[in-house]
Amino acid sequence: MGNRITIPFGSQHVALPEPIKFVFQTENERITSVEVDVGYVHRGIEKACQTKFKYTQVGYVVARVCGLCSISHTLAYVTAVERLMEVEVPKRALYLRLIVSELDRVHSHLLAMGHTAEVAGYENLFMQTFRYRETVMELLELLTGNRVQYDYACIGGVNRDVTPEVAKTLKERLKELKEKCLWIKDVFENDLTLKYRWKGVGVVTKEMAKEFNVVGPPARAAGLETDCRAEFNYLPFDEVGYKMVVRKGGDIYDRNLVRAYEVLNSIEMVENALDSLPQGEIKVPVKGLPDGESFVRVEAPRGELFYYVKGSKKLVLDRVRIRVPTFANIPVMKELFIGMDYSDVPATVISFDPCLSCTAR
């Protein structure tokens, strides 16, 4: 029987950008139980999508579920409605969507990696990662016109075309970015201190990952081969050289490496897509009203994003259901915490890259 201490963590905390509340019960620094409260940012988006907004507007509303993966949300919704209404999307639009969603993945992964580095005490690495992330943000701004909320995809295509000059600049800057990302990957893979800090901490085994249905980079780091880009056909990933990154360790170190390799793969894919960009329309007009139901799985930067849409020949949809990756990862997080040292908690939480705006909606 040791020292029993209750440690509240949040909802407003120095290390947390988002309001989440943990209450840890610890015994001699070891956690015995944990309570999580994530509902501080609930806004009621699902309800509003079913009552207030027309189905053509919902794409722009669900982008505001989360600023980090806004394109994934729009993409999922738009794809679901297109499948309902049997719209044939032009090839060029699909390629453009792919480019933006992969660039979005790059910036999100870099943010996650930088944040983990900061939590481990590597302020400098955090700053460097953020500096390199700015390159992606500039590219995205060049391509879509905004830094965070792109509103790029719309029902029937995309909202904005890419001109040859922009494509040329993109290619040049991507080359630059690739070198920087290689450097980051090198640091995350070979730095001795980081290895000591992260190897064997917060291990999710393959069995655990299977049992708790982990998604995204944590699952791939644990050796589970799951990726919606390979499993669900929503964009032409296999045409541009998609490779699945799987590692065995399942600890914080491997999770970061999965992200680092995925960043490189994404950059490659964008380069290939830019090289083989088909000509033609970027948008087709859409007529009629959605009738029936459909679901879509999309690989957001954090994992599988699931959308269910149901309409019945009305302007307003009957049901929009969103299941986000963080929601799928919370059970395994809770399981991991119990028996862990309190000092490892921040690094583990951040290495899962939780997004509470998505979870609470």
Add this chain to the structure above:
Amino acid sequence: MDLKKFRSKSPWLLHYNTGSCNGCDIEILACLAPKYDLERFGILNRGNPKQSDVLIVTGPVTKRARERLIRLYLEMPEPKVVVAVGACACTGGVFRHMYNVLNGVDKVIPVDVYVPGCAARPEAIIDGVVKALEILERKRKDFVPPKVCKNLEVKEPVNRKFFLEKCLGVKNGS
């Protein structure tokens, strides 16, 4: 040197997310990162309300965040300024009139500077904070410090009402 000088030269930020989509939060993070470098103005992002001068709020105020926002605001020492970042914090933005949302931040606490945009650009945020610093300066000039109690020598335990009456020099109720 006194505290006043430090407060004008090195204001500290407190950032609270009352229900935003993270879009504006990462832009604030980007402001602190090397490219925009808000820290060059001596501005530091700290999480402690008791040491902060500028409160940055992002997102529409959800019903659960309301209480926390008020508490954070009250815990900050006077004078203080509030910056609402993003369309959501200004008016509610796309979340206006959803069932769990109280629209803009100014429904709950007074706001000094509004930074529009969805998401607000880092340049705009920096402009907003610099503007807030001017307001902070002005507020400090015409700031009337609250009435300080006279020290009382208490020999025996007194009840609170009696104590207040004596130290403020007023009869209660007058």
